[in-house]
Amino acid sequence: MMLIEDLSVGYRETPVLRGIDLKIEAGEILVLVGGSGCGKSTVLRTLAGLHRPSGGTISLDGQPIARTSAERALVFQEDGLLPWRSVRRNVELPLAIRGVSKSSRRSQALSWIERVGLGGYADHLPRELSGGMRQRVQLARTLASGPRVILADEPFGALDAQTRRAMQLLLVDVWSQQPTTIVFVTHDVDEAVFLGDRVAVLGGKPTGIRSIVDVPFPRGDGDNSAARAEILAALGSTQ
Structure with a gap:
């Protein structure tokens, strides 16, 4: 279980994130959505240990996160x-x-x-x-x-729609065989409700959590129009 308490991050005295509180359960897929430049990638990089918080704490099973570790793996759009x-x-x-x-x-x-x-x-x-x-x-x-935690920064964002859906289905299939905690960043609301157990909507300046939406259906299943509408409403309130 990853616990984020009152997390703040800034660059050269400019605050980017402020007051982020999240509890991410073991084996959960938590999706982060928000407008471009709102700090979604900064959240991931801070969880990975690449950025030092200016305030607050991050822990994994009660152990503080202070640096990078192989137990937290970053995945990017560029395959590397x-x-x-x-x-x-x-x-x-x-x-x-x-x-x-x-x-x-x-x-x-x-x-x-x-x-x-x-x-x-x-x-x-x-x-x-x-x-x-x-x-x-x-x-x-x-x-x-x-890894115990996968931190995925829009890994399917550069793919065409058909390939993207195939990769989403693959991730769901692999996760079902070996549940791993995943924090997944996307700008695509449909992808968020397709993959996530919960969706955290980020917004504001500096960025905070505006809403957390529970996805009421198993990932990849059901009509998630209600969750989609709730996320879009929350995104609209962050503008």
Whole structure:
């Protein structure tokens, strides 16, 4: 469980976030939405330990978060794959850094490559893959590292609509097999209600939480028009 209490962050004495309070349960997918430049990515980077808060505290299972850690993995729009390494060797990378034996990291990498639907592509280079396939590799690499929390910063934002939905379905499927706490940033309200257990709407200057919306249906299921309308209303109130 991640606990954020009265979190404030600023840059060069300019406040960006103020008074953020959130309790994120283990295995929950919490989605952050808000206008461009409202500080969604700053929240993620602070949770990752890349920014130092100017006030408040963040803890994971009661332990303060003060620096970066492999137990909190950041995922970006840009896949960050190393172009000279094959799919398998990209997925192996965090395991190699941890000192996992060559045979073990190879078998783990191949297993994750299969689970994200890229069986048969283990020896391909990133340049030989589509954008959606590259994001699948990034997801496999992230999950192979065994993080307790995934911090996803609009990872599907650059994909076309069809590929984006396929990646959303893949994330739901992988999560159902291995529930991991996920904090997911998006500007897309439909994506928020499709993926999230709860949606936190950010807004204001400096940014705070304007509303937290519970999504009343299982992710990927049901008519979430009521949750969507509530989020859009909250977004409108932040302008």
